[in-house]
Amino acid sequence: MPLLTLGINHKTAPVHIREQVAFSPEHLQSVHQALVELPGVSEAVVLSTCNRSELYLAGHHLDERHITQWLADYHDIAVNDLQPAIYQHSELSMVRHLARVAAGLDSLVLGEPQILGQLKSAFAVSQASGTIGKQLMPVFQHCFSIAKGVRSNTAIGENPVSVAYAAVDLATHIFADLTACTAVLVGAGETIDLVAKHLSSKGVGEIIIANRTLSRAKELAQQFGAKAVLLGDLPEVLPKGDIVISSTASQLPIIGKGMVEKALKQRRHQPVFMVDIAVPRDIEPEVANLNDVFLYTVDDLQQVISKNVASRQAAASEAEIIIEDGLKRFADEMNQRSAAKQVASLRAQVNDLVAQEITRHQKYLQRGENPERVLARLGQSIAAKVLHQPTNILKHASPHERQRTLAELEMILGLSGEQDDSK
Known part of the structure; x- marks a missing residue:
């Protein structure tokens, strides 16, 4: 059964394209259902993060052009605008790509561990949606195993680096003393959790967490001695923020130019460092035009991240070897399963043939014919039917x-190939 990955990521598409193709979390189950209703698609897993949107599909006669058109139509984007950013992988190349993604080798930050958790979440959503089965299930499970091997046997995860780490690292270059700073974090997901951990480890003075759900904000804030507020309170707490880092799943900007202008007036134009990690963006791009605001997006963080990549290159090379070994094992397992199915099918066909011949020859016994002669004819008949097609092939073959x-x-049937010429 064909396997196909189709998607875009930070390497192929700028942030304004990625944010248009991002799937909102609350719609993911319906997206999975819509995909398996497409012609030729029987299984689907959707991965959507700030840096990539990917469809992992299994089915019959998968048409990448039709699926690309569906993706463009779903997000109301011209297919000609989307097409240049699309990449695709099929069959074993798809498994290799998934393994590299799971191991963090295809991430904006080389070796970052967050993507594995995001992949497992996507896997869980596909299970809840009932869109993953016997084709994609072993692919994902095997790739998770490969990623675990990479983490355990290489230094790819040492000196933790992530988009969240890069954002905090950049803040340390702008503010000499983080202990005197207040950080306003917008959102309460995994990325903001990481940001809060890094800020806390750097000794930031105060952390305020604003989230749509207050209970989740309080749960996260409790870990870091932070203050929790609702998103509706953001205009009141924003003036306190020397550092503002936002990462939500909102489809529209949360922090507008007007809100920031009012905050700057109350701050008497003390500089503000802002990082928008979200896709789609949480902070209006026009905010970057304001004086005393230093606004960075996930694309801007690439410069910071690149400084940390060099130390991971050797580990990445080792990881690639582990992935290729894992890929070979997966291919061997799939071939063995395929062979086992084919052998089982062959045995079933031969058994059916034998059963039919036994039933037919039992009639001769019931008529009182000699049992030895009936058994001899039974054996000859089975042999003739089994060898009928091979004999035809031999007759029509060239010398x-x-x-x-x-x-x-002769090798398949275990025959010696020797003939007794004495008869």
């Missing part, structure tokens, strides 16, 4: 093909 085919047939 060279006949010798090769005969040799293969």
Whole structure:
């Protein structure tokens, strides 16, 4: 059954394209259902993060052009605008791509561990949606195992680096003393959790967490001695923020130019460092035009991140070897499963043939014919039916093909190929 990955990521598409193709979390189950209703698609897993949107599909006669058109139509984007950013992988190349993604080798930050958790979440959503089965299930499970091997046997995860880490690292270059700073974090997901951990480890003075759900904000704030507020309170707490880092799943900007202008007036134009990690963006791009605001997006963080990549290159090379070994094991397992199915099918066909011949020859016994003669004819009949198609192939083959085919047939049937010429 064909396997196909189709998607975009930070390497192929700028943030304004990625944010248009991002799937909102609350719609993911319906997206999975819509995909398996497409012609030829029987299974689907959707991965949507700030840096990538990918469809992992299994089915019959998967048409990448039709699926690309569906993706464009779903997000109301011209297919000609989307097409240049699309990449695709099929069959074993798809498994390799998934393994590299799971191991963090295809991430904006080389080796970052967050993507594995996001992949497992996507896997869980597909299970809840009932869109993953016997084709994609072993692919994902095997790739999770490969990623675990990479983490355990290489230094790819040492000196933790992530988009969240890069954002905090950049803040340390702008503010000499973080202990005197207040950080306003917008959102309460995994990325903001990481940001809060890094800020806390750097000794930031105060953390305020604003989230749509107050209970989740309080849960996160409790870990870091932070203050929790609702998103509606953001205009009141924003003036306190020397550092503002936002990462939500909102489809529209949360922090507008007007809100920031009012905050700057109350701050008497003390500089504000802002990082928008969200896709789609949480902070209006026009905010970057304001004086005393230093606004960075996930794309801007690439410069910071690149400084940390060099130390992971050797580990990445080791990881690639582990992935290729894992890929070979997966291919071997799939081939063995395929062979087992084919052998089982062959046995079933031969058993059916034998059963039919036994039933037919039982009639001769019931008529009182000699049992030895009936058994002899039964054996000859089964042999004739089993060898009928191979015999036809040999008859119509060229002399060279006949010798090769005969040799293969003798090997398969366990025959010596020697003839008794004395008879």
